[in-house]
Amino acid sequence: xxxxxxxxxxxxxxxxxxxxxxxxxxxxxxxxxxxxxxxxxxxxxxxxxxxxxxxxxxxxxxxxxxxxxxxxxxxxxxxxxxxxxxxxxxxxxxxxxxxxxxxxxxxxxxxxxxxxxxxxxxxxxxxxxxxxxxxxxxxxxxxxxxxxxxxxxxxxxxxxxxxxxxxxxxxxxx
Numbered sequence: 001x002x003x004x005x006x007x008x009x010x011x012x013x014x015x016x017x018x019x020x021x022x023x024x025x026x027x028x029x030x031x032x033x034x035x036x037x038x039x040x041x042x043x044x045x046x047x048x049x050x051x052x053x054x055x056x057x058x059x060x061x062x063x064x065x066x067x068x069x070x071x072x073x074x075x076x077x078x079x080x081x082x083x084x085x086x087x088x089x090x091x092x093x094x095x096x097x098x099x100x101x102x103x104x105x106x107x108x109x110x111x112x113x114x115x116x117x118x119x120x121x122x123x124x125x126x127x128x129x130x131x132x133x134x135x136x137x138x139x140x141x142x143x144x145x146x147x148x149x150x151x152x153x154x155x156x157x158x159x160x161x162x163x164x165x166x167x168x169x170x171x172x173x174x
Contacts, residue, residue: 009073012100013118020115024060028052061117068117070105127158 001018004011029049035042102118103111112118124130129137143153145164153162 006100009120012073012102013071013120016102016112016114017117020064020117021057021061023115024064025052025057028056028060064115064117068119069109069112070122071102071112071118071120072105073100073102127160 001015004015004018006012006015029051031047032050033045033047035045037043101111124133124135126135127138129135129139138156138158139160141156143156143162144151145153145162148154150156
């Protein structure tokens with residue numbers, strides 16, 4: 001959260017998503033203990049909190065990313081920049097940094113919860129060429145018709161269909 005002060009909508013989004021990630025990690029922490037003593041006796045027991053694996057955190061946040069909510073600020077919370085004459089930086093305590101309400105872009109959707117991820121604008125489409133954003137598009141690219149990944153024809157061809165070519169390659173055996 002370094003440098004994020006919840007002044008702009010993007011900073012509020014980042015602060016919200018950072019806190020949602022922290023909350024997820026915190027709820028997935030597990031206590032581990034180890035006994036110390038002669039021949040298996042547990043005269044002293046040491047316990048600590050273990051962080052979840054990076055993979056499990058990433059998988060869970062990816063699932064939340066797939067269900068993220070588009071948000072906007074309520075009109076009542078649009079802030080006007082305040083002119084300050086003093087040179088002293090005013091720090092906002094962390095507990096107060098998250099006291100703002102993001103509302104869903106679609107009024108029929110529920111307000112995002114503290115553990116939900118949020119976004120401001122939809123991601124650009126990568127199917128069609130967009131020179132302004134540096135997106136080359138996917139038309140004419142080779143794809144893998146057996147893959148369900150990003151190189152797969154179903155995903156890469158964006159529902160436009162694709163042409164298959166069968167190639168026979170003759171190679172010498174060693």
